[in-house]
Amino acid sequence: MSAGPTLVVIGAGPRGTGVIERIAANAAELYGDRPLDIHLVDPYPPGGGRIWRQDQSPLLWMNSMAEDVTMFTDDTVPLDGPVRPGPALHTWAADVREGRTVIRTDPEILAEVHALGGQDFPSRRLQSAYLRWVYERTLAALPPGITVHEHTGHALSVSGPRDGRQRVRIQGRAEPLDADLVVLTVGHLDAEPDAGQQELAAFAARHGLVHLPPDFTADTDLTALPAGEPVLVRGFGLAFIDLMVLLTEGRGGRYEDGVYVPSGKEPVLYVGSRRGVPYHSKIGYSWEGERPPLPRHFGADQADEILDRPGPPDFRRDLWPLVAKELGHAHYHRLLTAHPERTAVDLSDFEEKYAVAAPGSPELAALVASAVPDPADRLDLDALDRPLDGVRHASYDSLQDGLRAYITADLERRHDPRRSPDLAVFLGLLSVYGQLTRFGDIGERWHGFFSYLASGPPGPRLRQLLALSRAGVVRFLGAGMTVEADEEHGVFRARGTTVPGASTEARALVEARLPDPSLRTTRSRLLRGLYEDGAAGTATGLLSVDPADGRILDREGRPHPRRFALGPYTTARSSGAFTRPRTGGPAFGQNDATARTALAFLRDLSCRDHVTA
Structure with missing residues (x-):
């Protein structure tokens, strides 16, 4: 008799944890006490994965207050499986502080946990500790017959027939894993530069300039950006906030009573974007009273x-x-x-x-x-x-005053x-x-x-931005920012619509945004291979999946019976792998649908194998 089916989950961050949590929640109803092996594949530690890993700067924060972060379902989540409640981040921190929950982590992170309040913005490495605890709790909730095996490495490919077992190749492992089902929860992806970025990179190489393409700021080598020199920054979202932090406090600067005290190691950041303003501040108060009945007009x-x-x-x-x-x-x-x-x-x-x-x-x-x-x-x-539409300033100095007033x-x-x-x-x-x-x-x-x-930055970050602006470390370029390669002078040149006729030049350009989640440009061998194997991609390069349960669609619109995908690189992308309590959590509902479809398939497969044996 077979030892049981095998499920491979590729991606051990919060989305992968969420799928396994839903397997644990639904197993009693849909799978019983049958054996099942789950293989979890990721080069980063389970729980946090790459984005929320512990090994990153303590200066990098979440952009949500602790009371607005949970990995657990509640009765507002649309799902067919059972609700399995659990603590939001701030409640978990209180449980740790008061001894009701014990965690294993570094002393510095434990000190952060003990000091965390509900309206504080935790560091990402603190969130990593919460996610690791959720992952361990999820494993403990699995039935005795379900076992999770962890594999450290990149999944390189998935192959196999539609009606047969799949083979998952893993970096550093000689033999592939055989799988009855595969679920991709790989999160955000690295990408190859598009044609425009390649041209800028080639221009930078010809003239000895610095060009940093779209990337995850926490993983970017910023040492090439010299102190005191102007740097053009295209993008004013959360990637810019991370860049701002790492190039100021990360280089020894500090804030005293709302004033930035430079270390002398900072570059001067000239920042602009299509809108020309930072993302709106995260709201800094809690909800009180009656909530609006939602949905009402779009349900x-x-x-x-x-x-x-x-x-x-x-x-x-x-x-x-x-x-x-x-x-x-x-x-x-x-x-x-x-x-x-x-x-x-x-x-x-x-x-x-x-x-x-x-x-x-x-x-x-x-x-x-x-x-x-x-x-x-x-x-x-x-x-x-578009708050700067139609707004014009006579000079960059005037724009600085105007943007500070806006922020x-x-x-x-x-x-x-x-x-x-x-x-x-x-x-x-x-x-x-x-x-x-x-x-x-x-x-x-x-x-x-x-x-x-x-999904804007915490209020304290924008107050720091104001201090940096007053100190001259950050300069605003306004809306409609474009960058040209000036071959004659060997510099990058930025222009915008807010200060007509003005331009700014620099020998360094940073594209402060995430890589495009496109199958056409991804560096993921895994996803490129799926696309070459017949998986459908959209006009913008997203992986096509069935919105009902996340099964990967082929170019004829047929769902693959043994391959699933969830996350921002798919057509069913949601607002995040975790969410604010009692707000529906679309990702949680997607996780539940995928887990239930997978369990039903594996149960039927196990029954057939049992009869055959």
Whole structure:
């Protein structure tokens, strides 16, 4: 008789842990006490994986407060399997501090855990300790017949017939692993430079310049950026924040009473982007009172109706109006319930009229104007998204003052509970994300907008940015940033739309953004091999998967019965492998669907093997 089926999970970060947690939760119902071997493959330690590994600078933080981070399901998560609750990060830290939970970690990290409060922004290496504990707890929850085997190394390829066992080759291992099922949870990917980046790299090589392409900032060698020299930085999101930290505090600088004291080892960072502003500050207060009922205008019924239409949906035409309506609903519901003194209509009357008004219509604009007297209390998604559109400054010096005023105002608003409709919009964004995962590749506009509005840096980081700006270590370039290679002078030259006619030159350029998650440019031999083996990719290069359970699709749209993929490189990309408690957690629902499909397949396979034997 067979010893039992084999499942290989490639990727041991939080997504891989989440899949195994769902296997543990669903095994009693779907698999019983049958034997199963799970092989977990990753070059980095299980739990944190690459991004959340312990071995990184203690200066690098999460961009979420501790109370907003959990790896556990609750009754808001749409899943067919059982809920298995567990502590959010801040509760876990309190359990460790008070002796209810014991962890094995370095003394420095243990000290961080003991000092952690709910509204603190933990370091990523502290998060690694939490994720490791979740992983170990998950292993302990598996039934006795299910065993996990860890393999340190990169998975190089997956091969095998659709109706037979798969073979997984692992770096450093002579013999491949035989698998009945394979689940890819490989997370963010490295990529080869695209044509534009290759041209910039070649230009830099010709002229002895420094060009750092898109990369994970924690893994980038920054030693080539010299002290005191100008560096052009293209990108103003979280990769820039990491870069800013490592090139300032990471080089010995410090903050005293809100003033930056340089070490003398810092370069001068000239930063710009398409928007020309940093991501909005993370909201700095907790939710109180009634939550807006979500979804209301963009739920499963509306998604079903769009999916039933012929042809692929267009994001701007078909989806964005519903997104905008849902976010408006969240905003105004909160304003009318928590701050009614700033409105001129009661909730039921407003919501009745709001429900029938077309998104973007004059009727909707008139309704909002009559109900909300102060324009500062109205939701303007276009202004939020592109705050520098139409803004012009006569000089870069004027722009510095203008951007500092903008960042200061954003910080004040995002830390003011009187502006709590902003937090309601954040909850609306999470709700919308849960629906959009069903539509496959909808382009980058949504993901960029979500990250800019909902996944910005901690407030303290933006206060540091202001201090660096006042110290002259960071200089703002504004919106519409472009970079050209000036062959005549042998320099990179940056221009933007906010200061017309002005330019800035430097001998170093950093692309402060993550690599593109594309099958066409990925450095992953594993994913390139799957694509060459017939897996489908979208126009933007994402791996096509069945939104119902994550099975990899071929170019004819057929789900592979033995191969699954979850994560940001797939068409079912979600907002993150972990989430804020009680906000639905789309990734958790995806993990559950994949685990249940896999367990049912492996159970049936085990039964057939038993009969055959």
